[in-house]
Amino acid sequence: MANYRPSPADLKARAQDRLEDLLHRLAPGGKHARGVYMVCSPIRREKNPSFAVWTQGEACGAFKDFADPDATKGDIFGLVAYLNGHPIDDFEFARTWLEDFLGLATMTPAEKDEARRARERRRTEEAEAKAHKAQWAERQAHRAWSGGRVILPGSIPWLYLMHRGIDLRFVETYAGDLRWDRCEYFLGAEYVHEIRDGRPFRRKVRPGPMLPCILTPLRDGAGALRALHYTFIAPDGSGKADVEKPKLIWPQQLGLVMRIANGEGNHSPEEADALGASCTLVLTEGLEDGLSVALSAPDVRVWGCASISNFAHAPVGRPCVADVLIHAQNDHGNPAAQATVARAEDALARLGKPIARLIAPTGKDLNDTLRGKNG
Numbered sequence: 169m170a171n172y173r174p175s176p177a178d179l180k181a182r183a184q185d186r187l188e189d190l191l192h193r194l195a196p197g198g199k200h201a202r203g204v205y206m207v208c209s210p211i212r213r214e215k216n217p218s219f220a221v222w223t224q225g226e227a228c229g230a231f232k233d234f235a236d237p238d239a240t241k242g243d244i245f246g247l248v249a250y251l252n253g254h255p256i257d258d259f260e261f262a263r264t265w266l267e268d269f270l271g272l273a274t275m276t277p278a279e280k281d282e283a284r285r286a287r288e289r290r291r292t293e294e295a296e297a298k299a300h301k302a303q304w305a306e307r308q309a310h311r312a313w314s315g316g317r318v319i320l321p322g323s324i325p326w327l328y329l330m331h332r333g334i335d336l337r338f339v340e341t342y343a344g345d346l347r348w349d350r351c352e353y354f355l356g357a358e359y360v361h362e363i364r365d366g367r368p369f370r371r372k373v374r375p376g377p378m379l380p381c382i383l384t385p386l387r388d389g390a391g392a393l394r395a396l397h398y399t400f401i402a403p404d405g406s407g408k409a410d411v412e413k414p415k416l417i418w419p420q421q422l423g424l425v426m427r428i429a430n431g432e433g434n435h436s437p438e439e440a441d442a443l444g445a446s447c448t449l450v451l452t453e454g455l456e457d458g459l460s461v462a463l464s465a466p467d468v469r470v471w472g473c474a475s476i477s478n479f480a481h482a483p484v485g486r487p488c489v490a491d492v493l494i495h496a497q498n499d500h501g502n503p504a505a506q507a508t509v510a511r512a513e514d515a516l517a518r519l520g521k522p523i524a525r526l527i528a529p530t531g532k533d534l535n536d537t538l539r540g541k542n543g
Contacts (some may be wrong), residue, residue, distance in 0.1 A: 172535025174272060183244050183266050184228040185287050191221060195252040199361050209235040210251055235443040305419035309396040316347025316383045319486055324380040333539040334459045340466040341430040351381040353400055353411055379409050384455055386424035389483030394424050397474055399455060422475045423481040426455060429462035431469035440488035449489045450526060451482055457495060459539040476505060479512035485519035492516055499534040
């Protein structure tokens with residue numbers, strides 16, 4: 169039995185199953201938040217939590233040390249090596265350490281089989297729990313939007329949009345998806361971290377502040393509401409709310425879009441598909457840019473993708489889309505952002521639609537252009 173050595177993939181899976189114990193051994197005292205374990209750097213003895221370990225999905229066990237000037241990062245093998253003072257690419261050390269930590273060298277064949285079956289059971293349970301949580305989150309998002317109010321003249325969000333140069337009365341093919349309500353700014357909530365049934369658990373002890381908020385559905389290719397885009401605004405509508413991140417998405421955005429304007433004929437995507445009617449589709453990052461496009465060019469369909477990373481996943485390969493214009497904010501000083509947009513253009517072009525970029529002639533985006541801002 170002493171010569172038993174699992175494959176790297178099997179060893180990684182076993183280590184991921186025991187990540188909580190591993191972290192307790194090598195990097196204790198951290199906190200879990202949204203799939204990331206944050207702790208003060210065990211290497212540099214920093215006083216601020218700057219060492220991040222991802223705890224969910226395929227990246228489980230991956231880490232990044234933000235306190236390191238080089239922002240050292242790696243997978244779970246690198247994590248073990250790094251926290252033990254070895255180079256992150258010292259796989260043999262990490263492998264030997266993990267085999268000892270997991271007790272693999274002394275396991276009998278029956279114990280190995282039982283460990284494998286237990287791991288498969290846990291993964292099935294986790295997948296089912298994840299699917300259940302996703303369904304619950306979608307229902308909650310739909311309930312929040314359904315309970316929202318239509319944006320009418322004089323309301324707080326109406327004043328906000330007017331402040332941004334947008335009068336909804338003149339958005340000729342407005343898709344009508346926007347609602348508003350007073351919502352909890354959930355990033356402002358306070359939690360305590362506990363262990364329940366051997367697993368980390370966050371318990372809310374204080375809710376975030378209630379703020380006026382524009383609710384924009386994020387819909388899939390079939391038009392189903394899967395998530396919400398929240399724009400938290402100031403109580404007098406004069407701008408965004410004075411919070412760290414006034415725009416939030418819950419539960420997720422991948423492959424989902426905000427349907428902002430319908431374009432020529434004012435048909436929904438499903439109606440246009442059935443009629444064989446197509447027009448130019450403009451993809452924007454945010455709501456305000458999308459409404460700015462719709463004001464200026466009523467014949468184009470407009471969808472908001474919420475982020476440049478989501479451009480590549482927009483459901484553009486349908487009959488109602490004749491060609492695609494991508495509007496990303498002018499960010500010439502950010503090569504990573506430019507590369508992300510370029511990759512999105514390549515990905516969408518493979519769907520057979522002509523692709524081009526829509527550049528704001530002034531300011532950082534088309535809403536700046538609408539308002540006559542130059543910077």
